[in-house]
Amino acid sequence: MKMSQxxxxxxxxxxxxxxxxxxxPVKSYLLSDRLEVSESYLKKTMRKLVVAxxxxxxxxxxxxxxxxxxxxxxxxxxVYEAIEGDGSFIHATQLADRIFLNQESNxxxxxxxxxxxxxxxxxLSVFNDAEQDFKQRLQRYTIAKLLRHVSAADFEKIDWRxxx
Amino acid sequence: MKMSQxxxxxxxxxxxxxxxxxxxPVKSYLLSDRLEVSESYLKKTMRKLVVAxxxxxxxxxxxxxxxxxxxxxxxxxxVYEAIEGDGSFIHATQLADRIFLNQESNxxxxxxxxxxxxxxxxxLSVFNDAEQDFKQRLQRYTIAKLLRHVSAADFEKIDWRxxx
DNA sequence: TATCTATGGATATATTATATACACGGATAG
DNA sequence: CTATCCGTGTATATAATATATCCATAGATA
Numbered sequence: 001m002k003m004s005q006x007x008x009x010x011x012x013x014x015x016x017x018x019x020x021x022x023x024x025p026v027k028s029y030l031l032s033d034r035l036e037v038s039e040s041y042l043k044k045t046m047r048k049l050v051v052a053x054x055x056x057x058x059x060x061x062x063x064x065x066x067x068x069x070x071x072x073x074x075x076x077x078x079v080y081e082a083i084e085g086d087g088s089f090i091h092a093t094q095l096a097d098r099i100f101l102n103q104e105s106n107x108x109x110x111x112x113x114x115x116x117x118x119x120x121x122x123x124l125s126v127f128n129d130a131e132q133d134f135k136q137r138l139q140r141y142t143i144a145k146l147l148r149h150v151s152a153a154d155f156e157k158i159d160w161r162x163x164x
Numbered sequence: 165m166k167m168s169q170x171x172x173x174x175x176x177x178x179x180x181x182x183x184x185x186x187x188x189p190v191k192s193y194l195l196s197d198r199l200e201v202s203e204s205y206l207k208k209t210m211r212k213l214v215v216a217x218x219x220x221x222x223x224x225x226x227x228x229x230x231x232x233x234x235x236x237x238x239x240x241x242x243v244y245e246a247i248e249g250d251g252s253f254i255h256a257t258q259l260a261d262r263i264f265l266n267q268e269s270n271x272x273x274x275x276x277x278x279x280x281x282x283x284x285x286x287x288l289s290v291f292n293d294a295e296q297d298f299k300q301r302l303q304r305y306t307i308a309k310l311l312r313h314v315s316a317a318d319f320e321k322i323d324w325r326x327x328x
Numbered sequence: 329t330a331t332c333t334a335t336g337g338a339t340a341t342a343t344t345a346t347a348t349a350c351a352c353g354g355a356t357a358g
Numbered sequence: 359c360t361a362t363c364c365g366t367g368t369a370t371a372t373a374a375t376a377t378a379t380c381c382a383t384a385g386a387t388a
Contacts, residue, residue, distance in 0.1 A: 060386035130301035137294035
């Protein structure tokens with residue numbers, strides 16, 4: 001079970017946008033060149049952040065991407081869900097139903113079958129709870145908190161749009 | 165980020181083995197036939213459970229798979245890690261290092277770079293903590309607890325090896 | 329209105345999950 | 359002992375998904 005690299009990519013981009021001087025939009029090729037990743041893929045990733053309302057896209061000359069809201073309002077969970085979606089880690093098949101399917105003998109197990117239905121619900125809710133634990137931890141952390149060691153004086157100093 | 169279906173498959177198989185009369189070994193084709201899954205893939209999955217010390221394999225006529233230890237000693241985390249491995253959800257690339265790489269101008273950002281190094285460590289540890297939250301929840305649940313609604317009288321009643 | 333941007337669709341490639349086939353070694357029932 | 363039949367290991371095939379590329383189009387603004 002692995003997380004898409006696009007999540008890490010998104011976090012790095014958001015940090016760059018947070019540091020951008022005057023909150024000016026940064027073009028996709030400036031981001032992809034600097035991070036040495038594919039521009040096309042980065043644009044698709046950025047699109048997900050746009051749809052999630054995390055960044056704003058400006059399709060124009062002198063356009064690009066900028067933050068859509070305060071870095072204090074962007075949690076790691078927001079970024080994670082923007083990229084990975086809000087689906088569950090596990091998706092319930094009806095595998096356990098087949099345990100007692102098509103049986104001809106072994107009839108005196110109806111109460112066992114009922115107990116197993118409870119067990120299936122248990123498994124799903126335990127995994128669901130575990131997933132919630134994971135996501136709640138991500139929700140407690142914002143981009144602002146990530147950047148807490150950047151002094152106020154250093155914000156707004158950098159312009160990624162300068163060639164260098 | 166999705167979990168392999170082999171995890172659910174493993175849990176169902178473990179339940180079947182737990183209910184097996186006299187703890188007799190059950191052959192792979194009996195398991196795969198009943199669950200209507202590929203026998204080859206199920207055998208590969210079972211092999212992981214063997215390596216993890218969760219089930220025992222007996223390669224012989226009248227052989228098969230049986231539990232290697234008490235269902236009170238098999239947690240959902242044991243099963244999850246047997247299948248998915250003990251690796252991390254996220255694996256650190258050095259993507260963030262490139263933010264300030266190859267820059268010619270923008271020199272007065274060395275302290276920003278230091279702050280970002282801290283931020284990268286933060287992100288990794290937050291995701292790591294979230295993962296630990298997830299896994300700790302799985303560790304609190306055993307197969308025995310899953311089957312707590314199966315009455316003692318119903319254990320040891322079923323023989324999956326009977327044709328039916 | 330010209331220009332440059334993000335967008336969307338189609339498609340290609342890489343990686344991983346799932347599935348199949350088969351030769352081999354090993355344990356045990358007889 | 360030995361024939362039998364099981365799991366193991368390897369190689370390979372297929373499906374699904376992640377990552378990457380290209381290009382035509384729409385949109386915003388200088």
